[in-house]
Amino acid sequence: MKTIKTNHPVTVGIFVFLGLVILVIAVFTLGNQKKTFVKAFAVNAVFNDVGGLQEGNNVWFSGVKVGIVKKVSFYANFQVLVTMNIEKTAAAHIHKDAKAKIGSDGLIGNKIVIIYGGSVATAPVAKDDFLTVEKALSTEDMLVTLQANNKNLLEITNSFKSITKKIDSGSGAIATLLNDASLSNKLKVTMNNLQATTANFEAASLNSRNVISSLQTFTAKLNTPGSLSNELVSDTTVFNNLRSTAIKLKESADTAFQFLDNLKTVSENLNRKDNAVGVILNDTAVASSLKNTIKTLELSSQKLNEDLEAAQHNFLLKGYFKKAGKR
Amino acid sequence: MEPDSEKNKLSQTKKYFISRRIDEFFIDIHNVSKFIVRFFKEAFLPPYEFQEIIKQCYEVGYKSLFLISLTGFITGIVFTKQSRPSLSTFGASSWLPSLISIAIIRALAPLVTALIAAGKVGSNMGAELGSMKVTEQIDAMEVSATNPFKFLVVTRVIAITCMLPILVMYTGFIGMIGSYLNVHHNELTSYRAFFKSAFGTISFLDIFSSVIKSVVFGFTIGIAGCYQGYYAQGGTQGVGRAANKAVVIAMFMVFIEEMIIVQFVNAIR
Numbered sequence: 049m050k051t052i053k054t055n056h057p058v059t060v061g062i063f064v065f066l067g068l069v070i071l072v073i074a075v076f077t078l079g080n081q082k083k084t085f086v087k088a089f090a091v092n093a094v095f096n097d098v099g100g101l102q103e104g105n106n107v108w109f110s111g112v113k114v115g116i117v118k119k120v121s122f123y124a125n126f127q128v129l130v131t132m133n134i135e136k137t138a139a140a141h142i143h144k145d146a147k148a149k150i151g152s153d154g155l156i157g158n159k160i161v162i163i164y165g166g167s168v169a170t171a172p173v174a175k176d177d178f179l180t181v182e183k184a185l186s187t188e189d190m191l192v193t194l195q196a197n198n199k200n201l202l203e204i205t206n207s208f209k210s211i212t213k214k215i216d217s218g219s220g221a222i223a224t225l226l227n228d229a230s231l232s233n234k235l236k237v238t239m240n241n242l243q244a245t246t247a248n249f250e251a252a253s254l255n256s257r258n259v260i261s262s263l264q265t266f267t268a269k270l271n272t273p274g275s276l277s278n279e280l281v282s283d284t285t286v287f288n289n290l291r292s293t294a295i296k297l298k299e300s301a302d303t304a305f306q307f308l309d310n311l312k313t314v315s316e317n318l319n320r321k322d323n324a325v326g327v328i329l330n331d332t333a334v335a336s337s338l339k340n341t342i343k344t345l346e347l348s349s350q351k352l353n354e355d356l357e358a359a360q361h362n363f364l365l366k367g368y369f370k371k372a373g374k375r
Numbered sequence: 376m377e378p379d380s381e382k383n384k385l386s387q388t389k390k391y392f393i394s395r396r397i398d399e400f401f402i403d404i405h406n407v408s409k410f411i412v413r414f415f416k417e418a419f420l421p422p423y424e425f426q427e428i429i430k431q432c433y434e435v436g437y438k439s440l441f442l443i444s445l446t447g448f449i450t451g452i453v454f455t456k457q458s459r460p461s462l463s464t465f466g467a468s469s470w471l472p473s474l475i476s477i478a479i480i481r482a483l484a485p486l487v488t489a490l491i492a493a494g495k496v497g498s499n500m501g502a503e504l505g506s507m508k509v510t511e512q513i514d515a516m517e518v519s520a521t522n523p524f525k526f527l528v529v530t531r532v533i534a535i536t537c538m539l540p541i542l543v544m545y546t547g548f549i550g551m552i553g554s555y556l557n558v559h560h561n562e563l564t565s566y567r568a569f570f571k572s573a574f575g576t577i578s579f580l581d582i583f584s585s586v587i588k589s590v591v592f593g594f595t596i597g598i599a600g601c602y603q604g605y606y607a608q609g610g611t612q613g614v615g616r617a618a619n620k621a622v623v624i625a626m627f628m629v630f631i632e633e634m635i636i637v638q639f640v641n642a643i644r
């Protein structure tokens with residue numbers, strides 16, 4: 049029977065075992081992280097420029113890592129075919145009309161492939177499918193925009209420089225404002241006025257608020273069921289009566305209008321001299337003649353009265369008048 | 376024939392190919408090559424000294440664990456502390472786990488472990504074999520029909536070659552733990568987030584290149600230590616010289632190999 053003389057083999061065994069356990073854990077952690085042991089299938093995308101994308105770089109969908117770049121190779125004349133290994137579990141969420149673009153993990157991080165978009169109406173992506181590619185904004189593009197911005201900034205600062213020079217030399221309205229004390233005082237007064245105006249505006253707005261509030265109260269009363277105004281607004285019977293009244297009023301107005309029209313015609317006729325009343329009213333000669341006639345008539349009637357008085361005292365008619373007086 | 380007899384022959388004739396030192400350097404290379412070839416021959420031919428290999432594994436591996444773990448832990452903490460200001464300058468301290476994992480797994484773990492092992496194990500081998508050599512114990516073993524090369528050299532070289540990768544695993548793990556503690560203390564990063572970020576940037580190639588490197592470093596330390604000790608001469612002073620040369624040569628070779636392996640790995644990457 050074999051006996052172990054020392055504890056060395058056991059110790060060394062445990063030591064080696066633990067070391068290997070660390071290695072295995074590291075390998076499995078790494079494999080899990082790199083999705084090495086996850087079921088995946090290949091999906092392709094053809095780019096004009098991959099901007100330094102390498103095999104093993106991550107593939108993201110909606111910000112979640114769903115695979116890695118398996119292969120980067122030339123395609124046709126100048127394009128680049130990128131083959132990606134996409135996890136089967138994630139494939140159900142990526143649809144055939146999803147798009148791919150090259151991005152980066154952070155501002156200066158590793159290059160990644162970003163898959164985005166896709167409609168639910170389209171089928172999920174399948175093995176060896178080609179995704180539509182969209183040109184992403186590269187760092188160079190951003191730098192070009194930044195350069196344009198820099199140029200604009202330079203122009204702005206140059207303009208500002210010339211403005212400040214002018215101000216400093218004392219030419220222009222701003223320089224006057226800065227240097228002339230009376231102008232600044234006037235400005236101060238203007239500002240005070242403006243402040244007062246603003247206060248007035250504020251008061252006006254307060255009043256208008258009160259008016260609006262009153263209007264609100266009024267409309268609330270209008271909306272109160274049973275009130276006259278509410279019935280006027282909401283009761284259809286009253287409204288129909290009002291409508292018929294209005295129609296009648298209109299008819300009356302029409303009649304009045306006709307009457308006025310006739311009256312106008314009459315007055316016009318009165319102003320003319322081709323009728324009897326018109327001649328009387330307008331012709332002064334006729335008027336004076338008529339006046340004389342009336343005067344003559346008056347005299348005649350006086351004389352007739354005297355004559356009739358004399359007739360009453362006549363013996364021939366005296367008996368008649370006595371009888372009439374007794375009746 | 377021993378290497379020194381060849382050197383003596385060279386000095387007696389006084390006819391140098393280039394100069395004495397340069398000629399000796401190339402003779403040393405030749406002798407080391409023969410030593411390595413002999414190692415492989417003896418390693419694959421029976422009888423095998425398993426018990427001695429296990430004993431040497433214990434001495435080389437287990438007994439170095441504490442020292443190497445401590446060094447790894449300190450390395451992890453210090454490297455993280457030193458890297459933080461640079462990354463914080465442009466607000467990228469969240470990249471610390473990635474940076475540390477790359478540094479530790481790709482370079483620091485194998486290199487620090489190899490340097491510590493060269494200092495501790497290489498010098499130990501040089502001194503142990505050197506003292507056996509100068510006290511003629513090795514000759515005595517030959518006389519007693521024991522193969523001293525197989526028993527002393529092969530077992531030690533195999534032990535350090537096998538144990539160094541294991542020690543590198545421990546150093547890497549403990550170094551990462553040290554780094555995590557520092558990152559957690561400063562950024563309150565969770566354990567899960569730290570290791571997820573750390574493993575996000577490294578690849579299988581990094582781990583395997585690290586293992587391959589440590590095997591090569593272990594073999595180099597073993598060969599350098601054993602060669603210097605096995606051919607030591609000149610009494611106790613010779614033992615000291617052998618131990619010193621074993622450490623210096625092993626460390627120097629570790630750096631040279633590191634550079635060459637990194638070039639190879641980068642070519643593959």
